[in-house]
Amino acid sequence: MSIHEFSRRAFIAAGSALVAATYLPDWAEAFQAAAPDDAARAEAAEAALTRATALGASYADVRVNRYRRESIATRERQVQSVSRSASYGLGLRVLVNGAWGFAATNRVEPAAARAAAEQAVAIARANAILATRKVVLADADRVVATWNNPIKRDPFEVPLDTKVQFLMKLNESAMAVRGVSFVNSQILFVDEQKYFASTEGSRVTQRLVRTYPQFNVTAANRDTGDFQTRPVVDRAKLLGYEYVEDYPWLQDAELAGHEVVEKLTAKPVAPGRYDIVVDPTQLFLAIHESVGHSTELDRSLGLEANMAGTSFVKPTDAGKLRFGATIVNLVGDRTQPGGLATTGYDDEGVKSERWHIVRDGMFVDWQTTRELAPLVGQKRSHGCLHSDDWSSVPFPRMPNVSLEPAKTNVTFDDLFSEIKRGLYVVGRGVSSIDQQRYNFQFGGAVIREITNGKLGAMVRDAAYQSRTPDFWASCDGIGGPSTYRLWGTSADGKGEPGQTNAVSHGCPPARFRNITVLNTGAA
Amino acid sequence: MVTRDEALAICDAVLAAAKSAGAEDATVSVQDSLESHARFADNRITTSGRSEDVSVTATVWVGQRRGAATGNDSSPAALKQLANEAVQIARVSPVHREYLPTLGPMTYAQERTFADSTANIDLDARAKVLSAILDECRRAKVTGAGFHSARASASATATANGNRRFFRSSEGSLSVTARSADGTGSGYYAGDHFDLSRLDARKIAAEAVGKAVRSRNPKPIEPGTYPVILEPQAVADLVGSLTNAFDARTAEEGRSAFSARGGKTRVGEKMFNERINLYSDPMHAEMPATPSTNDGIPATRLSLIKGGVVENLEYSRFWAREQKRDPSAGPVNYILESTDAPVPVAKMIESMERGLLITRFWYVRLIDGRSIMLTGLTRDGLWWIDKGRIQNPVRNLRFNQSVLAMLSPKNVEAIGAPERRSPLMVPALKLSGFTFTSISDAI
Numbered sequence: 033m034s035i036h037e038f039s040r041r042a043f044i045a046a047g048s049a050l051v052a053a054t055y056l057p058d059w060a061e062a063f064q065a066a067a068p069d070d071a072a073r074a075e076a077a078e079a080a081l082t083r084a085t086a087l088g089a090s091y092a093d094v095r096v097n098r099y100r101r102e103s104i105a106t107r108e109r110q111v112q113s114v115s116r117s118a119s120y121g122l123g124l125r126v127l128v129n130g131a132w133g134f135a136a137t138n139r140v141e142p143a144a145a146r147a148a149a150e151q152a153v154a155i156a157r158a159n160a161i162l163a164t165r166k167v168v169l170a171d172a173d174r175v176v177a178t179w180n181n182p183i184k185r186d187p188f189e190v191p192l193d194t195k196v197q198f199l200m201k202l203n204e205s206a207m208a209v210r211g212v213s214f215v216n217s218q219i220l221f222v223d224e225q226k227y228f229a230s231t232e233g234s235r236v237t238q239r240l241v242r243t244y245p246q247f248n249v250t251a252a253n254r255d256t257g258d259f260q261t262r263p264v265v266d267r268a269k270l271l272g273y274e275y276v277e278d279y280p281w282l283q284d285a286e287l288a289g290h291e292v293v294e295k296l297t298a299k300p301v302a303p304g305r306y307d308i309v310v311d312p313t314q315l316f317l318a319i320h321e322s323v324g325h326s327t328e329l330d331r332s333l334g335l336e337a338n339m340a341g342t343s344f345v346k347p348t349d350a351g352k353l354r355f356g357a358t359i360v361n362l363v364g365d366r367t368q369p370g371g372l373a374t375t376g377y378d379d380e381g382v383k384s385e386r387w388h389i390v391r392d393g394m395f396v397d398w399q400t401t402r403e404l405a406p407l408v409g410q411k412r413s414h415g416c417l418h419s420d421d422w423s424s425v426p427f428p429r430m431p432n433v434s435l436e437p438a439k440t441n442v443t444f445d446d447l448f449s450e451i452k453r454g455l456y457v458v459g460r461g462v463s464s465i466d467q468q469r470y471n472f473q474f475g476g477a478v479i480r481e482i483t484n485g486k487l488g489a490m491v492r493d494a495a496y497q498s499r500t501p502d503f504w505a506s507c508d509g510i511g512g513p514s515t516y517r518l519w520g521t522s523a524d525g526k527g528e529p530g531q532t533n534a535v536s537h538g539c540p541p542a543r544f545r546n547i548t549v550l551n552t553g554a555a
Numbered sequence: 556m557v558t559r560d561e562a563l564a565i566c567d568a569v570l571a572a573a574k575s576a577g578a579e580d581a582t583v584s585v586q587d588s589l590e591s592h593a594r595f596a597d598n599r600i601t602t603s604g605r606s607e608d609v610s611v612t613a614t615v616w617v618g619q620r621r622g623a624a625t626g627n628d629s630s631p632a633a634l635k636q637l638a639n640e641a642v643q644i645a646r647v648s649p650v651h652r653e654y655l656p657t658l659g660p661m662t663y664a665q666e667r668t669f670a671d672s673t674a675n676i677d678l679d680a681r682a683k684v685l686s687a688i689l690d691e692c693r694r695a696k697v698t699g700a701g702f703h704s705a706r707a708s709a710s711a712t713a714t715a716n717g718n719r720r721f722f723r724s725s726e727g728s729l730s731v732t733a734r735s736a737d738g739t740g741s742g743y744y745a746g747d748h749f750d751l752s753r754l755d756a757r758k759i760a761a762e763a764v765g766k767a768v769r770s771r772n773p774k775p776i777e778p779g780t781y782p783v784i785l786e787p788q789a790v791a792d793l794v795g796s797l798t799n800a801f802d803a804r805t806a807e808e809g810r811s812a813f814s815a816r817g818g819k820t821r822v823g824e825k826m827f828n829e830r831i832n833l834y835s836d837p838m839h840a841e842m843p844a845t846p847s848t849n850d851g852i853p854a855t856r857l858s859l860i861k862g863g864v865v866e867n868l869e870y871s872r873f874w875a876r877e878q879k880r881d882p883s884a885g886p887v888n889y890i891l892e893s894t895d896a897p898v899p900v901a902k903m904i905e906s907m908e909r910g911l912l913i914t915r916f917w918y919v920r921l922i923d924g925r926s927i928m929l930t931g932l933t934r935d936g937l938w939w940i941d942k943g944r945i946q947n948p949v950r951n952l953r954f955n956q957s958v959l960a961m962l963s964p965k966n967v968e969a970i971g972a973p974e975r976r977s978p979l980m981v982p983a984l985k986l987s988g989f990t991f992t993s994i995s996d997a998i
Contacts, residue, residue: 038887059562062624064636110652114644117625121608134604136889138627155603158678159593162600164683192647214808252809254818258925259810336734337700338743341917423590423606464918464931464953468997471953473930475922495922495930497953497993528594528702550992552922552930552955 063188064118066499068098068225070237072140075133077229079142085231089156090127091169092149093230093380096122096140097422102188106199107216108207114192121422125141125150128156130166136423145430152362153426170405170413172233173384176378179376180239182369183272187243189220190273195219198276200248204250205282208291211296213259217285219276220522226379234381242372242534243275244268244522249288251296260492262292262477265313265459268520268534269370276324291478294490301479301494303551307454308496309447309509309543314457314476315435317518323362324433324537326469329414333407340526341467344500347408353395356504361391361436364399365538366415371432372520372534373418379426382415389433393504399497401428420531427527433536434510436517441512445485447543450509454482455494455549462495462552473497475552493553511540557587557609557672559721564712565629569613576614578645581715582686582851585629586610588708591676596700598689601791613641649823652659653873657714663732666722667843670750673725679802684729688760692733697740697767699760701731705751714853722845726977728749731760732935733767734998739774740948742766743915743935745788747977749843766914766936774950775994776939781845781911782968783989784903784940790891790984791976792916796927797958798833798979799857800891803868803878812927812959813868816916825864826959828967830893833860839917843888857885862894863964890980893970903969903985905943911989912938912945916954927958932995951998952991961986 077094084092098120105112122145123136133156135148185193203215221243228236246267254257265284269275310318330336331343345353366384368374375384380402388396398408401417418429448456462476475495481488498506520536566583573581583825586609593603611634614623618698619875622644626637681703707725712718730745748754785793794821799805806813836856837846846854850872858866867883873934875882904912922928928951937949960966969984 041963064624064628064633064640111649112653113621113623114648115623115625116640116644117612119608119610119625119627123606130599132602132604134602136578136604136606136608139606150606155605155678158682159603159685160687162595164681165597166597192644192651196649233561250810252814257809257816259814279949283715333597334698334700334734335601337596337698337734337741338702338730341997342734381576399990424604425604427602433677461922462922462930464920464930464932466951466953466995466997467917467934470997471932471951471993471995473955475951475993493923499996529590529592529704533801550955552928 037508040227043476057137063100063116068120070415071403073227076142076145077227078124080089080122080145080149081229083146083233084124084126084153087153088149088152089128091231092124092129092181093228093378094122094124095419096227096484098190098225099421100165101220103218103220104195104199105205105218108203109200109213111196116411122137123419123424124152124424125426126152126319127167128153128157129160131156131160131163132167134425149338154444167403168406168413169402172380172402172413175234175236175377175381175383177377177553178237181241181270181374183241185273187241187273188223201248202281202285205285206289207285209293210292211251212249212289213252214250215247228379228381230381230435230444235382236377238376240270240375241272242268243271243273245276245281247285249292251292252471253296258296260292260295262288263460265477266519268372268522270372270374271370295492298490300553301491301549301551303446303549305546307451307543307545308547309454309482309541311456311541312517312539313519314474315539315542317460317463318474319433319435319539320521320535321472321505322467322469324430327395327399328428328430329400329404329408330428336526339528344468349395350398350408351394351396354393355390355395355501357507359510360390360393360504360507361388363434363436364389365434366431368432368434368518368538370534371536372516372522373430373432373536378415378417379419380412380417384415400426404428405484417457424531429526429533430524432536432538434541435540437513437516437540438510439536442510443512443515444515444541447509447511448482448487449477449485449542451482452484456482456487457478457496468497472500493551495552497548498549506545506547507542508545510544511542515540535546556589556707556709556723559711562587562721563713563719564632564707566711566713567610568631568634569611569638572635573613573615573642574715576639576642577617578642579617580657581613582617582712584612584710584712586708586710588706589674589708591689592704593685594702595685596687598683598692598699611637613638615645615897616651616654616753617642617645619650619654620645620648622648645708655876657716658718659716661718661851661853661860663720663844663853664838664846665726667838668845669723669725672704673727673749673751676705676751679776684756688731688756691764693761695764695768696735696736696763697733698736699731700732701729704728715890718851720847722847724845725749727754729756729759731763731765733763735767735771736849737771739998740767740771741935742770747975770948773937773950775950778952778991778993780988780990782907783986784907784910784912785969785984785986786899786900787974787981787983788913788915789913789975790981792919792977793929794891794981796921800927801869804872804874806868810924813865813959816940820868822865822868825964827860827863827962828964829863830895830970831860831863831962831967833836833889834858834890834892835888836890837887839888839890839980842888842890842977844978848885848887850882852882852884854887855884857883859886886993888978890973891981892973897972897982898969900971900983903983904940904945907940907943910940911949912940926960928955929958930955951995953993953994953995954990956990961989
């Protein structure tokens with residue numbers, strides 16, 4: 033029954049039936065309808081596709097997705113909230129006379145699916161006059177497949193008490209450090225159950241489980257009115273509860289406590305030019321902003337001009353544009369284990385793959401979808417179509433974009449050793465970049481001096497500023513395989529209406545020469 | 556959209572189920588939403604769609620232990636399961652130390668935030684509006700991109716202690732970015748209104764196109780501190796970071812721009828220019844808002860800054876109890892306006908010896924909460940003013956600027972008439988100094 037059909041009579045009937053309902057299942061079973069009904073889901077999808085075809089759609093695809101989320105939020109020694117949510121619905125995309133139409137409903141049943149098809153076709157027809165360029169899709173294989181990301185322990189089956197105790201211990205680890213004033217921590221688990229069907233015959237069922245632990249430690253000096261924060265450095269993976277159990281969260285929380293207290297009395301950075309070593313915990317974000325977004329083909333073609341912006345990389349630049357130093361190699365990779373953008377198939381059924389975006393410092397290839405690939409003369413999509421919800425229009429989103437490590441075993445000390453006056457930037461700080469991905473400014477959670485090859489004291493209020501091509505051209509040192517790490521961001525915003533994408537970036541530390549560093553503390 | 560009776564019936568069903576499952580207190584909310592949008596770029600429509608959804612959230616307490624569950628299925632069986640799940644979560648959760656009994660009956664004003672023209676959008680009429688915008692772009696030989704959106708929702712909340720409220724709201728918005736064919740100019744303009752029929756699409760398109768044409772071939776200037784005129788969009792892009800700082804708990808915990816030494820706050824202090832007033836008003840004619848806070852407190856006019864003096868911070872129900880005072884009746888929106896008569900932007904330009912005219916900012920991020928230090932970049936229209944006249948477009952710049960310093964007593968020279976940029980009403984500002992730290996190549 034939909035909300036539109038709900039009546040007082042139904043309420044009374046429901047209410048009387050509920051009086052006897054005292055049985056409470058255990059933690060895992062209590063979650064609203066843990067798995068969708070496969071047959072009902074397929075039936076609704078078929079109804080939508082059949083109706084769209086009958087109404088004249090040359091192509092249609094449908095996503096019937098269920099999302100389960102569980103979040104626990106705490107501060108200091110108390111739990112603030114425990115919440116679970118579930119959302120289930122159907123979103124249909126149709127191509128009519130070369131124009132797209134989309135409709136979505138939370139009612140996953142044949143009649144509502146047919147109504148959505150009618151709405152989507154009506155929208156496409158109303159707008160067809162404005163579609164001066166007809167959409168052409170690159171060929172794709174017909175796929176009938178199931179893919180689940182490997183997890184060792186399903187977080188939705190872990191008892192709540194275990195999770196709460198983890199967060200309480202984490203908070204305690206930070207609070208035990210003298211001078212720490214506040215700790216906020218949160219853990220979020222997402223279970224994405226997706227079903228894709230297209231008029232070309234593809235049928236893909238997938239399950240993706242993500243785990244997002246987070247914390248933020250604050251030290252406030254009430255006498256001076258000063259305060260500093262040190263956020264978590266790791267934050268999200270396409271993994272189950274084993275991510276909570278295997279990563280040294282408590283040690284990091286304790287370290288965060290020591291570092292935030294040190295930060296309160298650290299000396300302000302002297303602005304100027306520095307050689308910098310960027311730790312993977314910060315470099316992943318620099319890659320995300322300066323490489324990930326600039327090599328999205330839809331941006332380069334102007335399709336995101338009104339919101340996220342365009343790109344300094346032009347549609348004709350593949351194979352011609354020098355992006356960085358010859359030691360710089362970057363890959364798009366939707367197969368990377370643990371990567372937040374890793375999947376079996378994208379949201380139009382294209383199998384995931386790995387490809388070079390920058391090879392030996394040259395920009396060589398784009399992030400593409402079936403609609404975008406033909407616009408640069410390519411016959412196949414790299415599989416970058418994604419929607420963040422059943423109700424969202426699928427559109428091009430970033431794969432995991434990762435920096436390849438050096439082939440030899442370059443260590444942190446190797447990178448530090450050739451620096452006379454430099455800074456070592458660790459963790460996520462404030463990031464900001466322009467709408468063509470040239471000019472950026474990034475902070476760090478913790479920044480330390482490097483003097484004559486040795487790490488020194490912490491500095492505060494520092495941020496580095498550069499221009500993407502200059503920054504990557506200045507890279508003269510990249511860590512080896514043993515320094516390579518994978519970090520992610522869970523809320524990459526793009527599009528209108530805004531959608532979020534979870535994406536990871538693997539990288540070793542890297543050294544960049546003669547970079548501008550600001551003191552951001554001076555008003 | 557769901558009616559008041561239908562929505563409250565769902566709330567009551569979940570409340571009854573929660574009670575029978577053992578909940579001692581509960582609050583249930585329902586939101587029915589409908590969204591229609593169209594995107595265009597490269598002078599053509601790109602994607603367009605609609606979506607409908609319902610969200611039901613049950614928050615319950617059992618022995619002061621709290622549990623919350625949200626779902627989007629309003630069938631009787633699903634509502635029962637939702638209530639049971641919330642109770643199950645509560646039973647295995649630790650005691651919620653910030654528990655407050657849910658609200659009892661309260662009286663709310665009738666909302667002014669809903670228009671049928673927005674909720675029931677006419678697809679053919681929208682296509683005509685978009686067609687006119689794209690025609691204007693082609694005539695001016697610019698490339699147009701933009702977003703047209705119409706959203707409507709009906710929301711109900713009911714508590715175990717008898718509070719019941721229902722509001723409807725809608726919002727229509729249109730934004731246009733025009734880029735010159737040679738890629739050296741870009742202009743942006745946007746508008747929004749709860750009543751889609753009052754959105755001036757022609758003006759929005761004309762402003763964006765005009766800015767794109769006038770901003771071609773920008774010249775670089777040295778980064779530094781310059782006098783500036785911020786158009787309302789540019790002010791809106793910065794003021795959100797200020798409004799976030801009004802939370803009383805954060806201030807009293809010593810970690811906000813309104814924290815003072817010794818655990819005190821800066822309420823009563825003249826931190827801002829004496830002409831600046833910032834307040835919330837759910838009944839504002841142009842920018843009305845739902846007449847209830849998230850906590851369920853009936854919202855009324857609430858002054859945050861008056862004559863440059865910080866007058867009030869925002870107290871949640873919990874923090875108000877801790878501090879033995881009343882919870883705040885807002886804010887639910889933010890209106891920034893001058894005590895004096897508004898100064899038109901044209902007059903600001905005429906009176907400027909030298910400085911910059913700024914359309915908007917992009918990728919604005921908070922660097923330091925103590926001074927509300929922000930970084931970000933200019934975008935889509937930046938011009939140099941010399942001796943009261945616009946001289947030439949300027950290459951975009953990155954700024955590092957404190958909002959507290961920007962609005963400080965001696966830095967504000969003139970204040971314009973507020974314009975709606977939901978959920979804000981903000982004016983243009985003429986400022987003595989604004990600090991830029993580097994040039995951006997981006998257009």
